[in-house]
Amino acid sequence: MATSALSPASVPFGRVAVVGAGAWGTALALTALRAGRAASLWAREDHVVAAVAASRRNPFLTVPVDLPAALTVSGDLGAVVGGADLVLLVTPSQHLRAMARRCAPLLGSGVPVVVCAKGVEGDSGALMSDVVAAELPGHPLAVLSGPTFAAEVALDLPTAVTVATAGGGAFGPEHLAARIAVTFASSTFRPYLSDDVVGVEIGGAVKNVIAIACGIAAGRGLGSNARAALITRGLAELTRLGVALGARPETLGGLAGVGDLVLTCSSEQSRNFSFGKALGEGRAPQRSDDGPVVEGAVNAASVGALSRRLGIPMPICAGVEAILGGAAIDEIMAGLMVGDLRPEALTAENAVRIANPASTDR
Ligand SMILES: NC(=O)C1=CN([C@@H]2O[C@H](COP(=O)(O)OP(=O)(O)OC[C@H]3O[C@@H](n4cnc5c(N)ncnc54)[C@H](O)[C@@H]3O)[C@@H](O)[C@H]2O)C=CC1
Ligand SMILES: O=C(CO)COP(=O)(O)O
Numbered sequence: 001m002a003t004s005a006l007s008p009a010s011v012p013f014g015r016v017a018v019v020g021a022g023a024w025g026t027a028l029a030l031t032a033l034r035a036g037r038a039a040s041l042w043a044r045e046d047h048v049v050a051a052v053a054a055s056r057r058n059p060f061l062t063v064p065v066d067l068p069a070a071l072t073v074s075g076d077l078g079a080v081v082g083g084a085d086l087v088l089l090v091t092p093s094q095h096l097r098a099m100a101r102r103c104a105p106l107l108g109s110g111v112p113v114v115v116c117a118k119g120v121e122g123d124s125g126a127l128m129s130d131v132v133a134a135e136l137p138g139h140p141l142a143v144l145s146g147p148t149f150a151a152e153v154a155l156d157l158p159t160a161v162t163v164a165t166a167g168g169g170a171f172g173p174e175h176l177a178a179r180i181a182v183t184f185a186s187s188t189f190r191p192y193l194s195d196d197v198v199g200v201e202i203g204g205a206v207k208n209v210i211a212i213a214c215g216i217a218a219g220r221g222l223g224s225n226a227r228a229a230l231i232t233r234g235l236a237e238l239t240r241l242g243v244a245l246g247a248r249p250e251t252l253g254g255l256a257g258v259g260d261l262v263l264t265c266s267s268e269q270s271r272n273f274s275f276g277k278a279l280g281e282g283r284a285p286q287r288s289d290d291g292p293v294v295e296g297a298v299n300a301a302s303v304g305a306l307s308r309r310l311g312i313p314m315p316i317c318a319g320v321e322a323i324l325g326g327a328a329i330d331e332i333m334a335g336l337m338v339g340d341l342r343p344e345a346l347t348a349e350n351a352v353r354i355a356n357p358a359s360t361d362r
Helices: 023-034 046-055 077-082 093-103 128-135 150-154 176-184 197-219 223-244 255-264 271-280 295-310 315-324 329-335 348-354
Strands: 015-019 038-042 072-074 086-089 113-115 141-145 159-164 189-194
Touching (some): 015 077, 023 038, 023 150, 072 077, 077 093, 093 128, 093 295, 128 197, 141 197, 141 255, 159 176, 176 189, 189 197, 197 223, 197 295, 197 329, 223 295, 223 315, 271 295
Parallel strands (some): 015 086, 038 072, 159 189
Antiparallel strands (some): 141 159
């Protein structure tokens, strides 16, 4: 069993329940098991429970990894979350509220909940942590995010993540983020701690939209320079939105911002990037409600609505939203190259300045 070098004095949570047996929930359950915890996984689909029972494989996981017999996979939500002392919510963002609501009467009193979905709620523009706080009052909250292709985590390849909890203060051994970190830490899975929940969440939600933009550019054959520009100016967009919501700019320079942008915007392993690439090539990307989630395709609109409500200019995200609404790709991409020439704004100080709604910085 791998051991943790991080916060060795923290007591790990012993029984981890994972709600959502998609690729990421499955990989996180495996990570908990590898770190020496008991883990159980709730699957929404009967066929997933049946497939695991028959072959120890989950069809949502695209790599051939056998799930150990020690991993309980069940469709009985109460049985999965009832005995847990830590619960991970890993459903797509647009279904997270309903899942949290279903969990409410089933969770033990005061059991901490970790948000692992990446997105902003459609109607409300709420962050996932706010959604869960509203549905599960009395349960301490954390967010786990970062550059983490589920397939690579399932294959036990080296990965670093950020675990964020609100409230600040020193990360002593009793701190929730420290306890969550040791629960999952191993020689191949390294959590870092943060007290900037908003920054970590905004990074994860917005990078999916930027990844679609990068995919579109790749599909259109716009080259590597364009991709680097989209990643960097995408970082400016998620930084200014995050700062407007109270995040610290340096959080967006970390794993949950730059780290996840670099990963998702430069690999066809990313569903968001691949979705964008198909669009850029003029193909209709395949998507279904029961298939792999493409969060950016849903979140382009929710991020767009939130940015407009706050008066934050996010032209790349707005461009993706417009393309998904039927606008001509070439016109939108060309539109990103015009406008007043202005100082580049990416530093902490500038991020605060450009969070000013009066700015039209691109
Ligand atoms: N796959 C990855 O590499 C990573 C995914 N994430 C995030 O994790 C979240 C879950 O994504 P994946 O595990 O990749 O999903 P997936 O694409 O592997 O599977 C789809 C999931 O959606 C669930 N689902 C579909 N309709 C639902 C409904 N009405 N209610 C509840 N659940 C429903 C399915 O049961 C299944 O678990 C997303 O927010 C994603 O952005 C985060 C990091 C890595
Ligand atoms: O969030 C992810 C990696 O950190 C997964 O990205 P995709 O959903 O684009 O595959």
